[in-house]
Amino acid sequence: MTRGPARMPLTPRQVQVLTAAATGAPLREVANQLGITREHAASLLSGAYQRLDVTYLPRDQRRAAAVRAAVRRGLIADPAHDAGPSVREAARDDAAYWAAHYDA
Numbered sequence: 001m002t003r004g005p006a007r008m009p010l011t012p013r014q015v016q017v018l019t020a021a022a023t024g025a026p027l028r029e030v031a032n033q034l035g036i037t038r039e040h041a042a043s044l045l046s047g048a049y050q051r052l053d054v055t056y057l058p059r060d061q062r063r064a065a066a067v068r069a070a071v072r073r074g075l076i077a078d079p080a081h082d083a084g085p086s087v088r089e090a091a092r093d094d095a096a097y098w099a100a101h102y103d104a
Helices: 012-021 028-033 038-051 057-071 086-094 094-101
Strands: none
Touching: 012 028, 012 038, 012 057, 028 038, 038 057
16 A cells, blocks of 8 residues: 555756656766756655655665565556666565665
8 A cells, every 4th residue: 555645746956856766876877967966866855755754764774665565556567567677686675776776
């Protein structure tokens, strides 16, 4: 069962940042891809976490939970389906993967 409304909208920029972050890229790399500062990327992700109601989770689990919630709600494409094996492997062990790669 999902928390909150079935479809909580994200801003277009939040969708872009969350989609880029879903690949497992460090926040600095996500920011570089989108041509924004690391701080702006972190702020956009934080807003997405609030809208997707995952802020109650430990920090090392928020990004993966936000990606899962956004995919479930049809807000972003499934990175495990659209990406290569490295993303699928990372999805198997969310907590360890995100703790090692999330630098927000």
